[in-house]
Amino acid sequence: MSTAGRWIPNQHGAWAMLAVPYAAGVLLGDPTWTQIPLFAAWLLAYTAAFHVQQWLRLRRLSRNPRAAARHVRPALVLGGLCAAVGVPLAVAEPWLLLAAAAMAPFLAVNAWHARINRERALLNGLAAVVPACGMLLVALRLGGGTLAEGLAPALVCLLYFAGTVPYVKTMIRERKSQTYKRGSIAYHAAALIAATALNPWLALPFAVYLGRAALLPGRGLKVAVVGAVEVGCSLLLLGFVVGVYG
Structure with a gap:
């Protein structure tokens, strides 16, 4: 190397x-x-x-x-x-x-x-x-x-990236764990509610995040595919954060 x-x-x-x-x-x-x-x-x-x-x-x-x-x-x-x-x-x-x-x-x-x-x-x-x-x-x-202007978009980022922690585990290291999968889905459902409360437009990306947390685990996707999906989800987040709060 x-x-x-x-x-x-x-x-x-x-x-x-x-x-x-x-x-x-x-x-x-x-x-x-x-x-x-x-x-x-x-x-x-x-x-x-x-x-x-x-x-x-x-x-x-x-x-x-x-x-x-x-x-x-x-x-x-x-x-x-x-x-x-x-x-x-x-x-x-x-x-x-x-x-x-x-x-x-x-x-x-x-x-x-x-x-x-x-x-x-x-x-x-x-x-x-x-x-x-x-x-x-x-x-x-x-x-x-200002700090006040940044709190809501920072919270939106936190809602998404915190969800990637259990979700990625369900795709790789904990892919056989139903407990992790249920926990990930529950988190993403709660994040969808919280994001929608912040701004109704945010329901769109967070519905996508919930869908991928519920549907992709257990499908045997390669690590590269999992990474590509997360890159797309991250760019989706960036677009909506800037679009909603810009």
């Missing part, structure tokens, strides 16, 4: 979660150049945190010290790049430090689950969703928007 392949996290489903709320925040406000280093710092922070978490996990579990050690250099380099991009931005916009502090407890939950080798736990996945959706508020604020 190439160096780039080793440095880039293999959690492919995370990229839409990292990008869509941020993109929504940019499009809902007035795009500004400061949102570019923000996105760079955000991606660098994610990749650095991934390697820190892998170091924590492997240092405790692996008998081979090199297994954990190979994550040290990426964590330091990517973390340093994140600081190089993020610190000047925080100097210009000091409130970003408060945003980072608000995300810290959720990152701590992720780090703890990595240390005990429970990264696939439902709680861990949900903890990762919250700061990702919070990036909508951060990007929107940099674009001149």
Whole structure:
């Protein structure tokens, strides 16, 4: 595997979660150049945190010290790049430090689950969703928007991405679990009601999400197909969030 392949996290489903709320925040406000280093710092922070978490996990579990050690250099380099991009931005916009502090407890939950080798736990996945959706508020604020303007669209993103956590499990790791499937369907039904209460137009995408949660598990779809469906669902979310709240 190439160096780039080793440095880039293999959690492919995370990229839409990292990008869509941020993109929504940019499009809902007035795009500004400061949102570019923000996105760079955000991606660098994610990749650095991934390697820190892998170091924590492997240092405790692996008998081979090199297994954990190979994550040290990426964590330091990517973390340093994140600081190089993020610190000047925080100097210009000091409130970003408060945003980072608000995300810290959720990152701590992720780090703890990595240390005990429970990264696939439902709680861990949900903890990762919250700061990702919070990036909508951060990007929107940099674009001149307000917290009040961003709360509803951020909640819509949270309703969708929280649902992807149990849904993807029903398609891959828990595909034989009827308990997970029923729980996923129940969540998506509740999310449909909540989204419709926020705006009736949101019933359309969330009905689609409920349908895929009810109909696709158990059909033996390949991982690539599952990923492609989620990319389409994420783009659908972005379109409706911007259309409804823009």
